[in-house]
Amino acid sequence: MSKVITPQEQDYSKWYNDIVVEADLADHSAVRGCMVIKPHGYAIWEKMQQALDKMFKDTGHVNAYFPLFIPKSLFEAEEKNAEGFAKECAVVTHYRLKSDPQNKGKLIVDPEARLEEELIVRPTSEAIIWNTYKGWIQSYRDLPLLINQWANVVRWEMRTRLFLRTAEFLWQEGHTAHATKEEALIETKQMLDVYAHFAEKFMAVPVIKGVKTANERFAGADDTYCIEALMQDGKALQAGTSHFLGQNFAKAFDVKFANKEGKLDYVWATSWGVSTRLMGALIMSHSDNHGLVIPPKLAPTQVIIVPIYKGEEGLQKISVYAGELKKRLQEKNISVKFDSRDSLRPGFKFAEHELKGIPVRIGIGERDLENGTLEIARRDTLSKASIKMEEAETYIEKLLEEIQTNLYNKAAERMKNMTTKVDTYQEFKKVLDEKSGFVLAHWDGTSETEEKIKEETKATIRCIPLNNPEERGVCIYSGKPSTQRVLFARAY
RNA sequence: CGGGGUGUAGCGUAGCCCGGUAUCGCGCCACAUUUGGGAUGUGGAGGUCGUCAGUUCGAAUCUGGCCACCCCGACCA
Numbered sequence: 146m147s148k149v150i151t152p153q154e155q156d157y158s159k160w161y162n163d164i165v166v167e168a169d170l171a172d173h174s175a176v177r178g179c180m181v182i183k184p185h186g187y188a189i190w191e192k193m194q195q196a197l198d199k200m201f202k203d204t205g206h207v208n209a210y211f212p213l214f215i216p217k218s219l220f221e222a223e224e225k226n227a228e229g230f231a232k233e234c235a236v237v238t239h240y241r242l243k244s245d246p247q248n249k250g251k252l253i254v255d256p257e258a259r260l261e262e263e264l265i266v267r268p269t270s271e272a273i274i275w276n277t278y279k280g281w282i283q284s285y286r287d288l289p290l291l292i293n294q295w296a297n298v299v300r301w302e303m304r305t306r307l308f309l310r311t312a313e314f315l316w317q318e319g320h321t322a323h324a325t326k327e328e329a330l331i332e333t334k335q336m337l338d339v340y341a342h343f344a345e346k347f348m349a350v351p352v353i354k355g356v357k358t359a360n361e362r363f364a365g366a367d368d369t370y371c372i373e374a375l376m377q378d379g380k381a382l383q384a385g386t387s388h389f390l391g392q393n394f395a396k397a398f399d400v401k402f403a404n405k406e407g408k409l410d411y412v413w414a415t416s417w418g419v420s421t422r423l424m425g426a427l428i429m430s431h432s433d434n435h436g437l438v439i440p441p442k443l444a445p446t447q448v449i450i451v452p453i454y455k456g457e458e459g460l461q462k463i464s465v466y467a468g469e470l471k472k473r474l475q476e477k478n479i480s481v482k483f484d485s486r487d488s489l490r491p492g493f494k495f496a497e498h499e500l501k502g503i504p505v506r507i508g509i510g511e512r513d514l515e516n517g518t519l520e521i522a523r524r525d526t527l528s529k530a531s532i533k534m535e536e537a538e539t540y541i542e543k544l545l546e547e548i549q550t551n552l553y554n555k556a557a558e559r560m561k562n563m564t565t566k567v568d569t570y571q572e573f574k575k576v577l578d579e580k581s582g583f584v585l586a587h588w589d590g591t592s593e594t595e596e597k598i599k600e601e602t603k604a605t606i607r608c609i610p611l612n613n614p615e616e617r618g619v620c621i622y623s624g625k626p627s628t629q630r631v632l633f634a635r636a637y
Numbered sequence: 638c639g640g641g642g643u644g645u646a647g648c649g650u651a652g653c654c655c656g657g658u659a660u661c662g663c664g665c666c667a668c669a670u671u672u673g674g675g676a677u678g679u680g681g682a683g684g685u686c687g688u689c690a691g692u693u694c695g696a697a698u699c700u701g702g703c704c705a706c707c708c709c710g711a712c713c714a
Contacts, residue, residue: 149675158708173706233713303638303712310713363714371714383714422714453673492674499674510673520673637714 150500152434157378158306164428165307168437168501171424178305178312185501186424188445190315193423194295196347196442197317200339206291206319211273213297214264219272223397226271229364233301235266235312266299271365271390271416274320275398282322282412284403289332290322308425309382309637316420322412324404326391329413333389336417337370340385348423349440349552350374350430351560352384353583353632355608360592366416367391373607373632375560376429379581381607381634384426387417425637430556431525437502438524440552441545448474448481448541449503453491453510460485463509470507470519470537477538479545499524504548505541525551566630570621573633577604583634587627589620598622598633607632 150167151159165171170186182190198208214237221227241258245251267273274292281287295317305311319336323329337354344350352372362369366388374384395401395411402412431438441447450471452463467483474481484494491508498506508520519537522529525548532540563582567573576584588594588606599605613629620627 162707175705177705300713302714304710314714316714386714418714420714455672459672490672490674490676492672492676494675495673496675508673512673 150434150436153377160434161425161429162307164432164437170428170437171307173307176312178302180307180311182315182421185445189427189439189443190421190424192443192445193343193347194317197339197343197419198293198295200343201293201317201319204291204335204339206293206321208294209292210294210296211270211277213267215267215270215273217263217265219276220265222272222276223365223394225393226269226365230268230300234268235299235301237264237266267296268298268300269416269418270294270296270298270318271320271394272398275394275400275414278320278322278412279398279400282400282402285324285405288322288324288402288412289328291319291332292321293317293319306425308421308428310422314421316418318416318418321415322395322400323414324402324410324412326413329391329415330389333368333370333387333415333417336415337372337385337387340387340417340419341372343419344372344374344384344423344426345553347440347442348427348430349442349549349556350384350426351553351557353608353610355610355613355632357386357608358592358595358606358631360595361605361608363388363416365390365393367393370611371608373583373634374426374430375563375583375634376426376637377559378429379563379635381583381636382422382426382429383607383636384423385417385419388415390414390416431552432502435527436500438552439502439504441504441549444502444504445480446482446503447479447545448505448507449494449498450481450483450507450509451491451494451498452483452485453508455511459511460487462514463511466514466534467509470509470534473538474541477542479538479541495522499527505544507541523548525555567621568618573604573621574602577602577633577635581635583607583632585630586621586633587616587618587629588631589623589625589627591623594620594622602635604633604635607634607636 150163153160168185169183171180171182174181238260239254239258240260241255242252243255245253278290282290297313297315299313302310302312321332323332341352341354344352352374354370354372357369357371363386368389370387371383372385374382376382392411392413394414400412401409404410427443428437431440450467452460452467454460454463464485471481471483495506502524504524506522508522513519517534518531519534520529520531521544523544564585565576565580565582566585567576573584573586584604595606609629609631615628616630618627618630619625
């Protein structure tokens with residue numbers, strides 16, 4: 146706790162890492178590329194899960210669970226998808242260990258115990274799910290099938306970063322089956338809207354909704370929709386994706402249904418997901434050099450009460466006062482904790498709760514007892530105010546909303562300021578290097594141009610924004626005609 | 638996966654070049670005094686020096702393999 150966080154402007158990655166570790170969100174584990182999500186980090190993830198899960202249920206989805214392992218033959222059924230993930234799959238080849246005859250006390254893989262068919266540790270579950278759906282769907286009456294699962298997946302990444310990219314991560318994956326293309330498309334966009342709503346209303350992170358280009362599309366999808374967020378260092382982060390899978394998986398797994406006319410047709414599919422990567426987005430959107438900043442709607446603890454006292458008697462008196470306050474706040478559904486730890490001084494506690502991002506801190510000392518007041522400190526602005534004890538609930542309730550709004554507004558303002566329209570390649574490179582952020586520019590629509598720009602500048606097309614205004618122009622790279630601007634950025 | 642770097646108490650480090658079992662700070666435990674922004678004093682505990690092997694009378698120190706982490710590139714949510 147004594148360690149101070151590396152300032153953002155000194156070293157942004159180090160700052161990020163410090164926040165994750167020092168705010169007790171997660172830690173590196175003994176397993177390469179895998180992290181331990183610590184209680185404080187997991188509590189935030191649970192808040193995210195609760196909010197998202199409710200939105201999924203409200204839109205008619207149900208949860209289920211599918212296996213971690215996918216037989217190789219199933220995995221390779223949808224070729225494009227399989228190819229897309231092949232390079233990063235963990236594979237189970239054996240089912241037993243035995244004592245090492247050469248080395249007492251050690252174990253070796255039993256060569257006798259080779260699996261007849263290798264099992265792939267899921268990097269995503271389309272294969273096993275569509276193989277299962279085949280047995281569940283016969284008629285249009287079985288549709289739509291709207292299922293989500295909360296699970297872990299494994300993608301063997303070369304280079305990992307806590308929350309942003311780890312070999313194993315937690316996520317939810319929705320997999321739906323529909324009778325018509327239109328319905329599947331509506332579902333795809335509906336879930337994109339759910340994600341955007343969640344990001345903006347709960348995470349206080351503004352996002353751009355858009356469609357991916359062919360290069361960036363999910364392997365096996367006809368179209369990939371996404372929400373893109375902008376971090377404080379000007380790099381983009383894909384925060385969620387929703388895929389229109391067409392009939393690709395239905396064909397690969399032979400999932401047909403009888404329509405009202407009795408004719409057989411392949412079903413239409415979608416899949417959509419967000420992961421613990423959202424934790425990274427949350428951190429890099431709001432936090433500062435003092436530590437984590439959590440928007441009230443995702444804060445496991447919204448209010449922390451810190452007593453400032455002299456002697457045991459002093460603590461007793463304040464505890465009674467604080468206990469009453471705590472009860473009143475809890476009645477308003479505000480999550481609140483009383484930090485009565487005896488061995489730490491108030492200043493230390495202030496710093497610690499700041500580091501952990503608790504939105505509101507209430508200080509109560511002798512003076513407050515005498516005057517019937519409370520000292521309120523807000524995490525987002527680091528400002529303090531003194532209020533009357535009587536108005537505590539109404540004040541705090543309003544303050545939490547205000548903090549939530551303020552965080553969103555600040556992030557939205559930043560995104561606006563960091564989004565630049567450019568019309569020449571010179572300008573494009575200059576903005577990327579000197580200002581960074583989102584860059585709106587004309588593009589000729591070809592993968593070749595996209596590749597070239599990526600090679601030369603490391604910027605990728607994050608998306609073609611939805612509801613993009615038509616605008617005549619010429620591609621900044623090739624000079625060919627273009628009808629709309631697309632969103633470029635360097636990305637995580 | 639390629640190039641570079643690092644690994645010594647829970648954390649951060651000195652020692653390594655020039656071999657002789659380890660320094661300092663924070664934290665931890667006990668007691669006392671403290672408590673409105675990271676307390677102070679006194680006493681105390683804590684180490685197979687990342688790991689495995691080699692060289693040597695003797696290895697934190699020299700050599701090699703492995704592992705992990707960090708930075709840069711390729712890949713990706």
